[in-house]
Amino acid sequence: MNSAQHNEIKLHDVLHEFVMAVERPDANSLEEFVKKYPQFSAELTNFTAEWLLQDLLSENDTSEKNVASGALISKAMSRLQNKLYEVGRTEANREQETNSNVNPFEGCQPAELKKIARSLGIDTTIMAKLKNGRIEGEIPTKLCDGFAKAFDVPLQVIKEIFSGPAIIQAQASFKSHAKPEVVTKETFEEAVRRSTLGDDEKEKWLN
Amino acid sequence: MVEPLTKTKETGQVYARPPEIEEEIACALKLGIDEILTRAVIRDSRVDGYMSSECMVYLIRRDAKSSTHKLVNELTPLLLKRCETNLYSKVTGFREPTLQEVHEEILGRLVELLVDGGNRADYFEIRFNDAFKCLRCEVCTYYQRHDDVSGSIEDKTDLDGDNDGGNIDDLHCEIDYDKVPSSLTQEDAVYLKQVLSDLTDMERNIFILHKQGGIPINSKFSGVTNLVNLLGISERTVRNHLRNAEAKLAALKEADNE
Numbered sequence: 001m002n003s004a005q006h007n008e009i010k011l012h013d014v015l016h017e018f019v020m021a022v023e024r025p026d027a028n029s030l031e032e033f034v035k036k037y038p039q040f041s042a043e044l045t046n047f048t049a050e051w052l053l054q055d056l057l058s059e060n061d062t063s064e065k066n067v068a069s070g071a072l073i074s075k076a077m078s079r080l081q082n083k084l085y086e087v088g089r090t091e092a093n094r095e096q097e098t099n100s101n102v103n104p105f106e107g108c109q110p111a112e113l114k115k116i117a118r119s120l121g122i123d124t125t126i127m128a129k130l131k132n133g134r135i136e137g138e139i140p141t142k143l144c145d146g147f148a149k150a151f152d153v154p155l156q157v158i159k160e161i162f163s164g165p166a167i168i169q170a171q172a173s174f175k176s177h178a179k180p181e182v183v184t185k186e187t188f189e190e191a192v193r194r195s196t197l198g199d200d201e202k203e204k205w206l207n
Numbered sequence: 208m209v210e211p212l213t214k215t216k217e218t219g220q221v222y223a224r225p226p227e228i229e230e231e232i233a234c235a236l237k238l239g240i241d242e243i244l245t246r247a248v249i250r251d252s253r254v255d256g257y258m259s260s261e262c263m264v265y266l267i268r269r270d271a272k273s274s275t276h277k278l279v280n281e282l283t284p285l286l287l288k289r290c291e292t293n294l295y296s297k298v299t300g301f302r303e304p305t306l307q308e309v310h311e312e313i314l315g316r317l318v319e320l321l322v323d324g325g326n327r328a329d330y331f332e333i334r335f336n337d338a339f340k341c342l343r344c345e346v347c348t349y350y351q352r353h354d355d356v357s358g359s360i361e362d363k364t365d366l367d368g369d370n371d372g373g374n375i376d377d378l379h380c381e382i383d384y385d386k387v388p389s390s391l392t393q394e395d396a397v398y399l400k401q402v403l404s405d406l407t408d409m410e411r412n413i414f415i416l417h418k419q420g421g422i423p424i425n426s427k428f429s430g431v432t433n434l435v436n437l438l439g440i441s442e443r444t445v446r447n448h449l450r451n452a453e454a455k456l457a458a459l460k461e462a463d464n465e
Contacts, residue, residue, distance in 0.1 A: 009327070012345070016330045017217065019341045027422045031432035043348070045437045049412035050344040050351070052419045053403075054297045056396050072307075073287045076314035080283060083319045084276060091324075 014040055015047055025051055103161055104151035105131040120146040121204065123196045129186070132167040136185040140205070209233050210269070214329035224332050228261045235262050240278060247285040260289060260335035264321060264328065271322040279322065287314055290339060297343060300403035300411070305350060313346045351408045391418050395456070402459045406452055413438070413445055414452035424449070 014037050022029040025048045034041045105113070117127040120143060129135050130147075139162055148155040166185060186194075192205045209232045214222045224232070235243060235258065243266060246258040263286045270278035294310050301309055317339070320328040330338035391399065395418075403411065413434060416422045425442045426433040434445045 012327060013214075013217075015345060016338060016341050019337045020330075020334060026420055027432045030420070030422065030437070034432065034437065041437065045416070046348040046351070046412060047344050048420060049415045050347045051340070053300065053411070053415045054340070054344065054347070056391060056415070056419050057299055057400050058296045072291060072310055072314060073284050075311050076287050076318050077280075077284060079315040080279070080318035080322060083322050084271065084279070087271075087322060087324050 011040055011043055014044070018044065018047070019051075024055065103131075104153050104157065105161065108151075116147070116150045119150070121197075121201060122192075126191050126195050126197075129191050130162050133162065133164045134166050134185055135162065135188050135191055137187045139188050209236070209265070212329040212332060213326040222329055222333055224261065225334075228259065228332065231259060231262045232265045235266060240281070243278065244281055244285070247282055250289060260286060261332050264331040264335060267321050268328060268332075272324065283318060283321070287318070290314060290317065293339065294343070297340075298347060299400055300347075301350065302404045309346060309350050312350070313343055316346060317342060351411070398456055398459050398463070402455050405455055407448075409438075410448045410452040410455075413448045414456075417449060 014033070018025075018029075018033050030044060030048050033044050037044065113127060114124055117124050122143070130139065144155060144158050144162065147158045151158070189206060192202050195202070197205075209229055212222050212224065216222060235246075238246075243258070246256045247263055249257045251257065252259070263282055267279055267282050267286065270276060270282075291310075291314070294313060298306070298309055298313070317331075320331070320342075328338075330341070399414075406414070416434060416437075417424060422437070423431070423433045424445050425435045435442050438445065
């Protein structure tokens with residue numbers, strides 16, 4: 001929110017406070033509020049004039065009003081629908097943003113993941129096991145840091161994903177008669193030994 | 208359960224609905240949509256089953272957070288109908304088509320506030336009429352400022368010089384600084400309504416603040432609210448604006464009497 005928006009909301013609140021505190025504005029009540037909110041002196045003055053005018057004219061209004069305009073309400077309802085749509089979209093975007101914050105692996109293309117794995121010195125099987133929570137025990141901080149930097153997210157987010165409940169790939173479920181479960185987890189050391197990394201690369205992680 | 212308001216006062220204290228509104232909302236939450244709509248149609252608060260506008264606002268805002276928006280779509284037009292009548296009697300002083308635009312803007316802003324998910328509409332659940340009055344005046348002052356280029360309140364051009372357009376004779380007479388004028392008569396109000404769109408923003412505001420609000424033009428005592436201080440213009444300019452407004456009103460009265 002920029003300062004102009006903040007100022008507008010503040011003014012909105014001040015005007016509501018004024019209306020709620022005063023039955024009919026006069027010099028004293030206006031003075032009180034102008035002293036309290038000198039930054040809105042002009043707005044309070046204009047507002048008071050409008051308020052007095054509306055009260056005066058409606059007090060003396062004896063004419064019959066011809067209120068049969070469905071168009072006014074239709075237009076307002078149209079604005080309402082637009083606002084609902086806008087609010088719905090904002091919320092959906094926020095939700096999407098939150099979800100992507102929770103798991104930066106989601107929505108990341110396989111080629112990109114492969115590239116990140118290579119740059120961090122692991123293969124895609126280790127990466128898959130890490131992101132699916134299939135590795136228990138200690139995971140090198142250097143590796144977690146590398147992921148955090150690669151995805152530009154806090155280290156904590158990566159640690160939470162790696163230590164979260166094990167996930168089974170959706171594609172695997174069709175082979176099972178019952179809901180599949182991850183029975184065993186492996187340590188990072190075991191994952192490295194079972195990976196397709198070369199001996200030198202394995203040695204680097206194991207030492 | 209009735210959700211509490213979240214809007215806070217300057218002191219940090221959260222605003223609360225009046226107890227009778229809280230009670231009414233709690234009862235309304237137990238009603239079906241058809242019953243709510245039947246009650247919302249009743250416009251006379253003395254009739255049994257009448258539903259207050261504050262309660263309608265609560266139900267609309269609550270439903271706006273749901274996925275169906277059924278109540279939003281059916282209850283909002285009934286609330287707007289109540290407001291529409293009020294608009295036609297309160298909002299005047301604009302020429303068409305601006306008047307129509309002002310009416311649309313007031314109702315448009317109202318519905319947007321109701322469904323925007325923020326807490327700015329909390330005021331409408333406390334005292335609907337006051338909150339709506341506030342919205343009405345806010346929109347009207349906005350339009351006054353933007354519709355009237357010649358005499359906007361921001362226009363601090365002094366009318367001290369040759370362009371004052373009014374009789375300056377009485378500038379030399381003794382000024383009754385703290386004189387508080389009496390309120391306008393019913394007859395004045397009728398004429399004022401007719402002449403309103405011919406007044407500049409400044410003329411209109413000074414006339415109303417002085418004649419109806421009782422705010423003195425100037426004061427010999429420092430710290431006393433007066434138009435010179437509020438508007439940041441000279442006393443002479445205030446007087447000239449006031450005189451211009453009075454002259455326009457007098458001309459209309461004269462024409463009417465002829």
